[in-house]
Structure formats: C-alpha cells, structure tokens
Amino acid sequence: MSNDSKSPSYPFASGGWGSLKSVATILMQEKVPLKDSAILLKQNKPDGFMCVSCSWAKPADPHTFEFCESGAKATAWDTTSKRMTPAFFELNTVTSLLNWPDHDLEEAGRLTAPMRYDAASDSYVEVSWGDAFAEIGRELNAMDPEQAVFYTSGRASLETAYMYQLFARMYGCNNLPDSSNMCHESSSVGLKEAIGVGVGTITLDDFEKTDLMFFFGQNVGTNSPRMLHQLQDARKRGVPIITFNPLREPGLVSFANPQSPVQMLTPAQTQISTQYHQVKTGGDTAAILGICKAVIEADDQARAQGLPRVIDVAFIEEHTTGFDAFAACARETEWSEIERISGLGRAALGEAAAEYMSANAVMAHYGMGLTQHRLGVQNVRMLCNLLLLRGNVGKPGAGPSPIRGHSNVQGQRTVGITEKPELAPLDQLAKQFSFEPPRKKGMNTIEAFEGIVKGEVKAVVNLGGNLVRSVPDRLQTEPAWGRLRLTVNIATKLNRSHLVHGEVSYVLPCLSRIEFHRTPMGEQAVSMEDSTGCMHGSKGVTEPASEKARSEQFIVAGIAMATLGARSTVDWDAWRNDFALVRDEIAKTYPETFHDFNARMWQPGGFHRPLPARHRQWKTKSGKAEFMAPESLGEDPDMREKMPDALRLMTLRSDSQFNTTIYNIDDRFRGVKGTRMVILMNKADMEKRQLQEGQKVTLQTIADDGIDRRLDGLEIKAYEVPEGCIGGYYPECNVLLPLWHYAKESKVPGAKSIPVRIV
Ligand SMILES: Nc1nc2c(c(=O)[nH]1)N[C@H]1C(S)=C(S)[C@@H](COP(=O)(O)OP(=O)(O)OC[C@H]3O[C@@H](n4cnc5c(=O)[nH]c(N)nc54)[C@H](O)[C@@H]3O)O[C@H]1N2
Numbered sequence: 001m002s003n004d005s006k007s008p009s010y011p012f013a014s015g016g017w018g019s020l021k022s023v024a025t026i027l028m029q030e031k032v033p034l035k036d037s038a039i040l041l042k043q044n045k046p047d048g049f050m051c052v053s054c055s056w057a058k059p060a061d062p063h064t065f066e067f068c069e070s071g072a073k074a075t076a077w078d079t080t081s082k083r084m085t086p087a088f089f090e091l092n093t094v095t096s097l098l099n100w101p102d103h104d105l106e107e108a109g110r111l112t113a114p115m116r117y118d119a120a121s122d123s124y125v126e127v128s129w130g131d132a133f134a135e136i137g138r139e140l141n142a143m144d145p146e147q148a149v150f151y152t153s154g155r156a157s158l159e160t161a162y163m164y165q166l167f168a169r170m171y172g173c174n175n176l177p178d179s180s181n182m183c184h185e186s187s188s189v190g191l192k193e194a195i196g197v198g199v200g201t202i203t204l205d206d207f208e209k210t211d212l213m214f215f216f217g218q219n220v221g222t223n224s225p226r227m228l229h230q231l232q233d234a235r236k237r238g239v240p241i242i243t244f245n246p247l248r249e250p251g252l253v254s255f256a257n258p259q260s261p262v263q264m265l266t267p268a269q270t271q272i273s274t275q276y277h278q279v280k281t282g283g284d285t286a287a288i289l290g291i292c293k294a295v296i297e298a299d300d301q302a303r304a305q306g307l308p309r310v311i312d313v314a315f316i317e318e319h320t321t322g323f324d325a326f327a328a329c330a331r332e333t334e335w336s337e338i339e340r341i342s343g344l345g346r347a348a349l350g351e352a353a354a355e356y357m358s359a360n361a362v363m364a365h366y367g368m369g370l371t372q373h374r375l376g377v378q379n380v381r382m383l384c385n386l387l388l389l390r391g392n393v394g395k396p397g398a399g400p401s402p403i404r405g406h407s408n409v410q411g412q413r414t415v416g417i418t419e420k421p422e423l424a425p426l427d428q429l430a431k432q433f434s435f436e437p438p439r440k441k442g443m444n445t446i447e448a449f450e451g452i453v454k455g456e457v458k459a460v461v462n463l464g465g466n467l468v469r470s471v472p473d474r475l476q477t478e479p480a481w482g483r484l485r486l487t488v489n490i491a492t493k494l495n496r497s498h499l500v501h502g503e504v505s506y507v508l509p510c511l512s513r514i515e516f517h518r519t520p521m522g523e524q525a526v527s528m529e530d531s532t533g534c535m536h537g538s539k540g541v542t543e544p545a546s547e548k549a550r551s552e553q554f555i556v557a558g559i560a561m562a563t564l565g566a567r568s569t570v571d572w573d574a575w576r577n578d579f580a581l582v583r584d585e586i587a588k589t590y591p592e593t594f595h596d597f598n599a600r601m602w603q604p605g606g607f608h609r610p611l612p613a614r615h616r617q618w619k620t621k622s623g624k625a626e627f628m629a630p631e632s633l634g635e636d637p638d639m640r641e642k643m644p645d646a647l648r649l650m651t652l653r654s655d656s657q658f659n660t661t662i663y664n665i666d667d668r669f670r671g672v673k674g675t676r677m678v679i680l681m682n683k684a685d686m687e688k689r690q691l692q693e694g695q696k697v698t699l700q701t702i703a704d705d706g707i708d709r710r711l712d713g714l715e716i717k718a719y720e721v722p723e724g725c726i727g728g729y730y731p732e733c734n735v736l737l738p739l740w741h742y743a744k745e746s747k748v749p750g751a752k753s754i755p756v757r758i759v
C-alpha cells in the first residue's frame with residue numbers, strides 16, 4: 001500500500017487559507033480582545049512567551065509569526081474573556097455538570113477563585129487560599145505519604161516542577177507520575193537503553209545538514225505544526241521525507257505556508273512526504289526490520305563483491321554492541337512475515353532502504369504511533385537499530401527525534417519529576433536541603449490508577465491534567481477516582497476530573513504562563529525545555545484571568561508550607577515571590593545543564609542541555625550504543641490474529657483539540673464533521689461486515705479478563721486506512737482501553753493498538 005503523495009484525501013494542504021480562517025474563528029469564539037490577539041506576535045519569541053501548545057523548538061531567529069493554527073487556538077483558549085466564577089456554581093450543581101460534554105465545561109471560561117466541594121449543596125463553593133492550603137495540609141498529614149500521588153501534566157514550568165518534586169519528596173514519597181507516562185516514556189526507556197540519553201539528540205541546526213528524514217507515527221500538521229517550516233525548508237533543498245503512517249495525514253502530504261503571501265496567492269504547496277507508506281498499526285517493528293534487512297543484505301552483497309560497504313563498519317565496531325545478533329535476526333526473518341505484519345510490500349520497503357543507503361545523515365522523527373503500543377519500547381529500539389546501522393547518531397544532521405507532546409513535559413523530567421528514584425539526584429537534594437529523601441520507587445500513572453482502583457491510594461494532587469479522561473479503562477477508573485479521600489486540582493479551566501471529586505476536593509485556579517506573574521518582588525518569568533533539549537525563558541504578556549488566580553508556584557508553595565511546616569528548611573515564601581531563587585537551586589542541583597541559568601535563559605534559541613550521545617559518548621549499561629534484536633515482530637499478545645473479526649483500534653487527536661481539551665468538534669483535516677463519535681474504516685472491512693457509511697455500531701474490546709468494555713453509537717466512516725486497522729478519537733474511546741494494555745518496560749498504554757470487534 002505504498003504510494004506517492006499526489007492525491008491527499010483532504011483537498012487543501014495543511015496550513016493555507018483554512019488555517020487562517022480557523023484562527024480568526026477561535027479568536028472570535030473566545031471573544032479574545034483585539035489588543036490581546038496581538039500577543040500572538042510575541043508567541044515563541046526570545047523576549048515573549050513560550051506557546052502552551054506543543055514543545056517544538058523555538059528558533060533563535062524566529063519568523064514574524066512564530067505561531068501556528070494549533071498554537072493560536074491554545075492561546076485563544078487561555079486568553080478567552082469568558083469566566084467561570086463562583087456564581088456559575090450557584091447555578092450549576094456538580095451532578096448536573098457531569099452531563100456536560102468536555103468541550104462545554106472548558107468553553108465556559110477560566111476559573112476565577114479557589115473552591116472547595118460542598119456536599120450539602122452539591123456544588124463548588126469559594127474558599128480563601130489560606131483555608132484551602134490549611135485543610136489540604138491537614139489531610140495529607142493524616143495519611144501515609146505513600147498513599148498520596150502528585151501528578152503533573154506537561155505544562156507546568158521548570159520552576160514549578162522543581163518545587164513540586166521537592167515538596168513530594170520532603171513530604172515522603174516518590175509518587176510523581178506525569179503525562180509522559182502515557183506518552184513518550186517508551187522513548188525515555190528505549191533511547192536510554194540504546195544510546196544512553198532518554199531524549200532526542202537533534203537540534204534545529206541539524207535540519208540544515210540532514211540528507212533524509214523519516215517520519216514514524218507523528219502527525220506534524222496538527223500536533224507540532226511549526227515544525228512544518230523546517231520540513232518545508234529541507235524539502236526545498238531536495239531532502240526526501242519518508243513517512244510511515246496508517247493514515248494519509250494532510251500535514252504529512254503537503255503544506256502551504258499561511259504566512260507566505262506567495263504561497264497563499266498561488267496554489268503552490270510544498271510536497272512534504274516523498275514516500276508515504278501506510279503501515280498497519282503496530283507494524284512498525286516489522287517495517288523497520290524490513291528496511292534493516294534490505295540494508296544488511298545489500299551490505300552482505302557488497303562485501304562478497306569487494307565493493308564499498310553499505311553499513312558503517314568503523315562506527316559499528318568502535319561504538320556499538322549487539323550488531324551480530326541483530327543482523328542475524330534481520331537475515332533470518334522471512335520477508336513474508338515482514339510483509340504480513342507491516343502490511344507493506346518488500347518492494348516498498350526496498351525503496352525506503354535504497355533512499356536510506358544513499359543518504360549520509362539521517363534523522364528519524366516519531367511520535368505516539370511508535371510509543372503507544374504494547375511493543376512501544378521495542379519500536380523505539382528498532383528505530384535506533386536503523387540509525388545505528390549507518391552511524392546516524394552523533395553526527396551533524398542525524399539522530400533520533402522523538403517529537404515531545406506538552407510544552408514542558410521533557411523539562412519536568414529534567415528537573416526531577418519522576419517516580420524512579422535512580423533518575424532523581426536524591427543525594428544532591430538531601431545535601432542541598434538537609435533532609436532524607438524517600439528511596440523507594442514511586443508510582444507512575446498506570447500504577448497510581450491500579451492503586452486507586454484497589455483503594456490503596458487515598459489522595460491525588462493534580463498539577464494540571466484531566467486524568468479521568470486521559471487514562472485507560474474509564475469504566476473502572478472513573479468510579480474509583482470518586483472514592484478518593486482527597487482530590488486537589490490546580491487548573492486553569494474546569495474539567496471532568498474535577499467533577500468526579502474525592503470526599504474532600506479542591507479546584508485551585510492558576511495563571512497561564514501567557515499571563516503576567518506579579519509578586520511583591522516584581523514581575524516574574526518562567527522557563528521550559530523544548531523537544532530539542534533547549535531551555536527558554538518565558539514572560540507573561542497579558543493581564544491575569546482573575547485577581548484571585550495565583551501562579552502555580554504560589555499554590556505549590558502554599559501546599560508545601562501548610563503540609564511540611566517546620567519540617568522543611570526551604571524558604572517557600574521567598575521562592576514563590578522570586579522565581580530566580582528557584583532557578584539558582586535548580587542550577588545547584590544540576591550544574592552541568594543549568595549553570596548560570598538566570599542569565600542564559602534569555603539567550604535567543606535557548607541553551608542546550610548536554611547530550612552525551614551527540615558526541616558519541618554512550619551512557620548505557622555497556623558503555624556503547626546497543627543494537628537489540630526484536631523479541632517479536634509486532635504480534636500483540638492480546639490480538640488474536642486468528643479471530644476473524646478482530647480489528648486494531650488506534651485512538652487519535654483531531655486538528656481541533658489539545659489532548660482532553662476539545663476546542664471544536666470538527667476534524668477539518670480528516671473531513672470529519674459534527675461528531676467525534678466515528679470509526680474510520682477501510683472499505684473492504686466495511687464490505688466484509690456489510691456495514692454502510694454513516695451506520696452506527698458498537699465496539700467491544702477483545703480481552704478475557706471478564707470485563708465487558710463497550711462503546712455505543714460510533715458512526716462508520718469509509719477511510720483510506722489499512723485493512724484490519726480502524727481509527728477513533730481520544731479521549732472518547734478510552735473506555736475501550738484496558739488498564740493492563742501497556743508496554744511492559746515503560747507502562748505507556750497501548751492507545752494505538754486496542755484489539756476490538758464490532759458487535
Ligand atoms: N494541536 C495539538 N497539538 C498537540 C497535542 C494535541 O492534542 N493537539 N497533543 C500534544 C501531546 S501531549 C502529544 S504526546 C503530541 C502527540 O502527537 P502525535 O505523536 O502526532 O500523536 P497522535 O495525534 O496521537 O497521532 C499519532 C500519529 O500516529 C499515527 N499512528 C497511529 N498508529 C500508528 C502505528 O501503529 N504506526 C505508525 N507509524 N503510525 C501510527 C496516527 O495516524 C497519527 O498520525 O502532540 C502534542 N501537540
């Protein structure tokens with residue numbers, strides 16, 4: 001099913017006029033004041049604010065408009081003039097709000113005052129900040145610290161994240177799950193094992209030096225659109241892009257730059273992908289092994305004929321381990337197996353291999369299509385195998401490039417948000433703050449929910465996020481969430497997780513980073529790390545949504561002071577008024593990355609964290625970069641291929657949502673209108689089941705754990721997707737995803753390969 005890119009299913013390129021119109025619409029929908037819409041010009045600029053949408057790199061030399069449609073929507077969503085005041089809750093009980101769609105809850109506007117759930121009126125009622133902190137402190141102190149969980153969604157700044165992890169550890173646990181646990185944790189594990197750093201190794205400069213790019217399972221046009229600029233520039237230089245994705249995503253097919261007048265006035269579009277391979281979901285390990293097999297076979301032939309070698313022999317000998325076992329596996333695996341599991345022909349994979357063999361420097365971008373599988377870590381290791389074969393790590397223009405999700409998700413891990421004690425500098429923290437940090441492994445997101453379902457977890461503090469919508473197995477997890485003793489939500493807008501509250505529950509309104517953070521010490525700035533490992537300062541540019549909303553730093557410090565009291569040596573009050581003091585502490589904890597933090601954060605383009613793999617220093621177990629032979633080609637243990645009616649469901653984001661935040665119900669790029677309750681399905685699969693376009697069906701998960709997981713009312717939409725694979729939307733489909741259906745090494749839920757049938 002390999003084909004060229006001439007007939008995108010969406011008639012317009014990603015970007016273009018549609019993109020401009022869509023930005024204008026959301027600015028109007030959110031009634032963003034005219035003067036505030038001008039703040040888009042400060043988005044992702046060295047002296048402005050870092051976008052709250054994706055984490056794509058912020059160039060030192062930005063475009064006049066360094067924002068995209070998705071980023072403009074995210075900005076409009078935060079700078080909306082709509083407000084959800086305490087009066088709103090006098091009119092709407094929590095029980096009545098449970099019937100509201102996700103979109104309507106957030107669309108009602110920014111939270112304005114701290115609130116506590118009141119059982120008598122079944123409503124949230126305004127409280128003072130002092131009373132809120134005092135009760136949260138009392139509640140936390142009344143339980144075993146190991147029963148409390150401190151979740152972080154990926155938006156909070158480096159300063160807040162550092163304070164939050166320190167607080168949790170001083171309180172007594174490493175229960176610090178974050179959104180990364182559902183996202184790129186397969187990269188953190190897989191890249192660390194293979195090349196010794198848990199993050200990507202490319203930077204923006206590499207785009208000018210690369211000869212070829214791969215794109216595996218990442219939807220750039222929607223989820224990191226500013227990257228289209230780098231892709232477009234590379235394409236202009238003639239750099240080929242080879243894409244592997246079950247769907248023909250418009251952004252990966254072609255792009256019209258909405259900020260280029262010439263492209264807007266003429267039909268000129270840049271073709272993005274030069275090869276487009278519609279791999280089966282979960283078929284990437286097989287596809288990549290196929291490419292590697294072709295490369296290794298070509299190398300065997302070259303060696304036999306005394307011709308120049310195809311693989312980078314010197315690199316492999318000096319820098320790697322495990323090559324022989326991996327090469328043997330590639331030679332032995334039958335093409336028929338590779339073709340069956342990947343859904344791609346030998347010839348198509350051969351074309352990709354030919355292009356790969358003729359390129360000197362190769363980057364491999366990827367996203368959730370690789371990580372959110374039961375074999376997600378293996379997928380990442382396979383990608384590394386492919387790159388290592390020709391020395392494509394640690395040289396200009398080359399390297400793995402996980403496109404991270406939330407705007408600071410990578411940075412939060414960098415400054416200590418982790419449940420794994422070995423990844424946190426515990427000895428340093430002990431010394432720096434004179435306390436004994438807990439050494440026991442904490443819970444990640446899946447483990448926290450296993451604990452919540454079993455009744456072992458009593459409290460969850462959420463620094464952002466909407467867990468009852470974002471985690472798997474809603475039928476089990478949502479009711480269990482409501483049985484918690486304490487839920488604390490630090491948030492900008494109301495969402496369902498706040499309504500399915502614990503016995504004692506708070507919703508605490510925080511500032512968005514787009515807003516001024518004013519304290520007695522003056523205006524404060526924050527910082528974050530982008531997808532390419534660069535740290536950037538970010539300044540507020542607009543008035544706070546409410547005078548009672550507080551910075552995340554203020555709220556975390558307030559909870560810490562109320563909980564820890566004299567137990568803590570930290571001057572939390574000074575920190576929350578002067579964020580530069582927090583940055584000084586971060587610099588002490590991580591001097592290699594953050595020395596002179598306060599000065600360097602304003603460097604245009606940000607400052608880089610050290611990435612040893614970029615210099616071919618391998619911080620792995622063996623001290624070398626490690627090849628790995630795959631354990632299995634991608635057969636999902638839950639997927640009964642033998643079951644004739646089995647389908648593999650991937651859950652997707654539309655072009656008008658940010659995770660559980662739904663800006664608008666339509667998916668313009670994929671041509672889905674008026675509903676998100678759809679299944680994208682191949683025509684042959686429809687015919688086999690005698691299904692008509694528009695017909696409504698029920699999906700049921702195939703599992704033998706005795707739980708009947710179903711979702712009704714899904715409308716069939718004929719779509720160009722490989723046979724046996726279907727697409728549906730996240731978070732609507734999360735009821736179908738079992739909590740145990742995760743990658744075993746990273747515990748990332750297999751949200752891109754849920755075995756289902758139509759009933
Ligand atoms: N506007 C916007 N931007 C966002 C987000 C958002 O919701 N909206 N979310 C942010 C976050 S937290 C994240 S993690 C990222 C997510 O960004 P992505 O990594 O792009 O994640 P998804 O949108 O889930 O889609 C993944 C892509 O993988 C493809 N895919 C599915 N299964 C497979 C497979 O088995 N193999 C391959 N090769 N491809 C597959 C899908 O067709 C889809 O194009 O985006 C971030 N940026």
Ligand SMILES: Nc1nc2c(c(=O)[nH]1)N[C@H]1C(S)=C(S)[C@@H](COP(=O)(O)OP(=O)(O)OC[C@H]3O[C@@H](n4cnc5c(=O)[nH]c(N)nc54)[C@H](O)[C@@H]3O)O[C@H]1N2
Pocket residue numbers: 106152153154155156179180182183184368372405406463464465466467470471490491492493494495510511512513552651652653658659660661730731733734737751
């Ligand atoms: N089936 C399926 N499930 C998935 C995925 C999938 O592809 N398929 N993707 C997974 C991925 S990649 C991720 S990252 C997770 C995301 O999961 P979460 O982190 O749980 O969800 P978000 O939707 O990012 O969180 C949205 C909420 O954050 C709050 N918020 C917004 N801005 C701020 C801010 O500046 N500060 C604070 N404190 N709060 C704020 C708002 O109240 C908003 O309602 O979902 C995962 N779940």
Ligand SMILES: [Mo]
Pocket residue numbers: 179182183184405406
């Ligand atoms: Mo994510």
